[in-house]
Amino acid sequence: MSKPKVLKDYDKLDEQILEQIKLNYPYGFEKHLILFKGPKKNLISALPFETEDRYYLVRMTREEAQDIVQEDDDYNDNGHLKSEVIEEYEGNLEELEEDL
Numbered sequence: 001m002s003k004p005k006v007l008k009d010y011d012k013l014d015e016q017i018l019e020q021i022k023l024n025y026p027y028g029f030e031k032h033l034i035l036f037k038g039p040k041k042n043l044i045s046a047l048p049f050e051t052e053d054r055y056y057l058v059r060m061t062r063e064e065a066q067d068i069v070q071e072d073d074d075y076n077d078n079g080h081l082k083s084e085v086i087e088e089y090e091g092n093l094e095e096l097e098e099d100l
Helices: 015-024 062-071 083-099
Strands: 005-009 034-037 043-050 055-059
Touching: 015 043, 015 055, 015 083
Parallel strands: 005 055
Antiparallel strands: 034 043, 043 055
16 A cells, blocks of 8 residues: 655644654755656655655755755754754654654
């Protein structure tokens, strides 16, 4: 059985999903973007991300991907997720998994 695909903007995602995405892409999003044709045959740029029950396509352009990392305090000046943030988010993820 295939997972449902969810196309969503980055700023409309739940905080837990955002944390998981950051852990999955600790060095930024730009190099991981994919292009695909939308229902109206227009090209859409998105970041792929998979959870146990969904396949997310997080809509963003290359420029938006750069801006998100530059403006987010979770990333350092080199565009890498800070080690203390990684530890915090990994702890949050462990707690979430324990609750399931």
